[in-house]
Amino acid sequence: MGAKIGIKEVAAAAGVSITTVSHALNDKGRLPDGTRDRVREVAERLGYRPNVNARNLAGGRSGLLALAVSQVEDLAFQLGDFDYFASLIRYATTAALDRGYALAIAPAAEAEGTLHKISPDGAIVVDPVPGDSSLAYLRQRGIPIVTTGRVLDGSDEDYWVDNDHVAGVRGVLDHLAAVGAKRIALVAPRSFASYVVDVRAGYSGWCAEHGIEERVATAPTVTEDGGFEAAISLLDGPDPPDAIYAALDRLAIGVLLAANARNVDVPGRLRVAACTDSVAAQAARPPLTTLGLNPERIGREAIGMLIDIVEGVEVEPRHRIVPTRVIERESTLGGAAQERARLDSNR
Amino acid sequence: MGAKIGIKEVAAAAGVSITTVSHALNDKGRLPDGTRDRVREVAERLGYRPNVNARNLAGGRSGLLALAVSQVEDLAFQLGDFDYFASLIRYATTAALDRGYALAIAPAAEAEGTLHKISPDGAIVVDPVPGDSSLAYLRQRGIPIVTTGRVLDGSDEDYWVDNDHVAGVRGVLDHLAAVGAKRIALVAPRSFASYVVDVRAGYSGWCAEHGIEERVATAPTVTEDGGFEAAISLLDGPDPPDAIYAALDRLAIGVLLAANARNVDVPGRLRVAACTDSVAAQAARPPLTTLGLNPERIGREAIGMLIDIVEGVEVEPRHRIVPTRVIERESTLGGAAQERARLDSNR
DNA sequence: TTGACATGCAAAAGCGTTTCTGCATAAGCT
DNA sequence: AGCTTATGCAGAAACGCTTTTGCATGTCAA
Numbered sequence: 001m002g003a004k005i006g007i008k009e010v011a012a013a014a015g016v017s018i019t020t021v022s023h024a025l026n027d028k029g030r031l032p033d034g035t036r037d038r039v040r041e042v043a044e045r046l047g048y049r050p051n052v053n054a055r056n057l058a059g060g061r062s063g064l065l066a067l068a069v070s071q072v073e074d075l076a077f078q079l080g081d082f083d084y085f086a087s088l089i090r091y092a093t094t095a096a097l098d099r100g101y102a103l104a105i106a107p108a109a110e111a112e113g114t115l116h117k118i119s120p121d122g123a124i125v126v127d128p129v130p131g132d133s134s135l136a137y138l139r140q141r142g143i144p145i146v147t148t149g150r151v152l153d154g155s156d157e158d159y160w161v162d163n164d165h166v167a168g169v170r171g172v173l174d175h176l177a178a179v180g181a182k183r184i185a186l187v188a189p190r191s192f193a194s195y196v197v198d199v200r201a202g203y204s205g206w207c208a209e210h211g212i213e214e215r216v217a218t219a220p221t222v223t224e225d226g227g228f229e230a231a232i233s234l235l236d237g238p239d240p241p242d243a244i245y246a247a248l249d250r251l252a253i254g255v256l257l258a259a260n261a262r263n264v265d266v267p268g269r270l271r272v273a274a275c276t277d278s279v280a281a282q283a284a285r286p287p288l289t290t291l292g293l294n295p296e297r298i299g300r301e302a303i304g305m306l307i308d309i310v311e312g313v314e315v316e317p318r319h320r321i322v323p324t325r326v327i328e329r330e331s332t333l334g335g336a337a338q339e340r341a342r343l344d345s346n347r
Numbered sequence: 348m349g350a351k352i353g354i355k356e357v358a359a360a361a362g363v364s365i366t367t368v369s370h371a372l373n374d375k376g377r378l379p380d381g382t383r384d385r386v387r388e389v390a391e392r393l394g395y396r397p398n399v400n401a402r403n404l405a406g407g408r409s410g411l412l413a414l415a416v417s418q419v420e421d422l423a424f425q426l427g428d429f430d431y432f433a434s435l436i437r438y439a440t441t442a443a444l445d446r447g448y449a450l451a452i453a454p455a456a457e458a459e460g461t462l463h464k465i466s467p468d469g470a471i472v473v474d475p476v477p478g479d480s481s482l483a484y485l486r487q488r489g490i491p492i493v494t495t496g497r498v499l500d501g502s503d504e505d506y507w508v509d510n511d512h513v514a515g516v517r518g519v520l521d522h523l524a525a526v527g528a529k530r531i532a533l534v535a536p537r538s539f540a541s542y543v544v545d546v547r548a549g550y551s552g553w554c555a556e557h558g559i560e561e562r563v564a565t566a567p568t569v570t571e572d573g574g575f576e577a578a579i580s581l582l583d584g585p586d587p588p589d590a591i592y593a594a595l596d597r598l599a600i601g602v603l604l605a606a607n608a609r610n611v612d613v614p615g616r617l618r619v620a621a622c623t624d625s626v627a628a629q630a631a632r633p634p635l636t637t638l639g640l641n642p643e644r645i646g647r648e649a650i651g652m653l654i655d656i657v658e659g660v661e662v663e664p665r666h667r668i669v670p671t672r673v674i675e676r677e678s679t680l681g682g683a684a685q686e687r688a689r690l691d692s693n694r
Numbered sequence: 695t696t697g698a699c700a701t702g703c704a705a706a707a708g709c710g711t712t713t714c715t716g717c718a719t720a721a722g723c724t
Numbered sequence: 725a726g727c728t729t730a731t732g733c734a735g736a737a738a739c740g741c742t743t744t745t746g747c748a749t750g751t752c753a754a
Contacts (some may be wrong), residue, residue, distance in 0.1 A: 057740080086433045094454075102444070105441065283631075377732060382732080404738095406711080
């Protein structure tokens with residue numbers, strides 16, 4: 001009973017040839033539905049799992065997918081620095097493995113080299129920036145691409161999945177307005193990743209609609225210090241804001257530090273919200289209200305699409321938008337809630 | 348020039364058979380060093396990369412390695428919750444890929460199921476606990492195992508790599524003593540993972556040597572709330588400590604919150620240090636002094652050993668200990684350093 | 695009836711490695 | 725000199741699957 005069961009065993013059990021089994025399982029060849037179903041049932045019953053290596057070898061694929069993060073010169077950061085990416089990677093890895101592919105993470109610094117070395121069957125590019133070199137490389141080699149976040153100068157032919165940042169910003173701004181904020185500022189990095197553009201555009205649109213003056217501070221980096229600097233410039237300026245929305249969780253933590261440095265009470269005198277939930281955002285003092293993204297689903301969908309493309313399956317639609325949700329915490333909520341309460345509810 | 352070059356091409360270029368190429372490249376068979384070197388050189392020149400799938404297929408392996416985190420019933424947590432694990436996973440993945448293996452992360456909740464499903468060639472078990480079920484499963488199936496952290500009831504035959512916690516605790520305690528702490532407490536989780544045992548033992552030993560009374564608080568969970576509770580019990584007790592060493596970064600953040608809740612100045616009245624450096628520890632207020640581990644090296648070494656075992660290479664020694672280092676930050680250092688200074692040096 | 699064509703399936707040829715077996719030739723012994 | 729053993733290498737099978745090709749049938753129109 002413990003014997004390895006391969007396609008041969010399934011064929012024998014179903015009383016057909018291995019060709020037929022392969023065809024039945026992969027929706028190829030000419031087979032009546034009866035045979036197809038019967039074979040599938042037998043395979044299922046026997047717990048047949050195709051050998052991934054044999055499959056890839058015969059199929060002429062490498063069985064490798066790559067994940068690269070798009071990079072602008074000076075905005076360098078480590079992939080794992082952000083919970084969002086860590087999560088995305090984790091789920092993408094699992095999703096790929098489930099379908100018999102391995103996911104290789106291309107270190108940002110040497111993305112192209114890695115891509116060349118492993119020659120993947122397909123690639124995910126995270127937060128692509130127009131003119132990104134890995135993107136160019138992949139296109140030139142004809143390697144299928146799915147991006148998470150759109151390529152701004154891309155075409156309708158592109159495959160991508162994206163967070164619904166447009167709706168997300170509005171959700172956060174509405175929340176801030178609802179808790180009484182009147183002078184809401186935005187802290188965002190430079191960069192032409194689509195999410196930054198979306199956030200900036202969403203903010204501008206919302207301000208225009210609500211007749212609120214725009215206050216935008218550009219963060220010089222994407223980590224805490226960048227948020228700190230941007231926030232200081234806002235707080236020290238004339239007519240400082242009573243709320244700040246930071247486009248990244250770590251920027252928001254920097255904002256919190258800046259508020260502390262200037263003795264500005266949060267949320268009393270300044271409300272702070274961030275895009276992307278994370279452990280750090282939850283653990284911050286006070287805990288940060290965030291726009292919760294869904295890296296798990298982004299990762300899964302991107303991998304799903306990519307593998308379909310690699311295997312020649314029709315992919316429709318080519319674009320997927322994943323909803324977000326506002327997670328309200330103390331940094332924007334009225335009274336200074338009790339630390340204990342938060343901790344208790346955390347159990 | 349662009350043609351795919353396989354073992355056949357190398358054989359042709361070197362004027363030998365493919366058998367010889369395979370033998371030369373894998374240190375098998377009977378070949379004079381001359382031939383071996385010549386073949387290798389040709390392979391190198393041609394940029395030959397063996398096809399991973401063909402290799403695994405022929406070798407009868409799956410090409411998959413699994414990574415599971417050992418788990419005690421109630422100490423459940425998400426893998427990615429800790430920077431240490433995230434880092435470990437990242438580097439392990441890369442190291443595996445470099446040698447033609449894919450690393451599957453087994454979700455803690457369903458580790459056994461995953462292991463069964465993918466039937467890996469070998470497995471890494473992180474922080475094994477005596478009696479862990481994945482461990483039992485792997486042993487019973489005869490799947491090679493390398494653990495990061497030792498199995499307490501294990502044997503000398505076990506393969507493991509571990510952080511040098513014994514030296515690490517001493518380093519931190521020495522540091523705390525050096526900055527003036529007299530009543531140093533330990534906050535550690537329950538659990539029989541070797542690092543917890545090491546930390547507790549190291550602490551006891553150090554206290555005995557220095558004639559300091561032991562103050563140990565056991566954290567009910569491994570996250571912030573656990574640290575909070577443990578710290579509160581210490582701070583509210585008779586003769587509260589003037590320094591706390593927390594065995595995990597997130598526990599330490601809980602300790603910080605507790606100090607804040609009790610209006611105890613850090614580092615003025617209480618010095619706080621943690622094991623494991625992380626982004627959260629750096630971003631904490633005040634930034635935490637930590638014992639920096641080396642997940643990158645742990646991951647690499649573990650994978651290296653594991654693949655050697657899988658491929659039948661002699662592995663010596665079976666145990667590897669990776670050094671740690673104390674990273675001094677404000678939470679234990681004298682004057683309240685300037686936030687600005689920290690941020691500036693962060694650039 | 696008889697060819698033309700569709701249908702249902704099997705045989706067999708790969709895919710790129712590893713490894714077992716075997717055959718020369720060279721070297722060492724009596 | 726003749727026999728055994730060691731050495732250097734090549735041929736070919738095997739790994740488990742996909743896919744191309746081809747062979748029987750059965751169906752339909754002429």
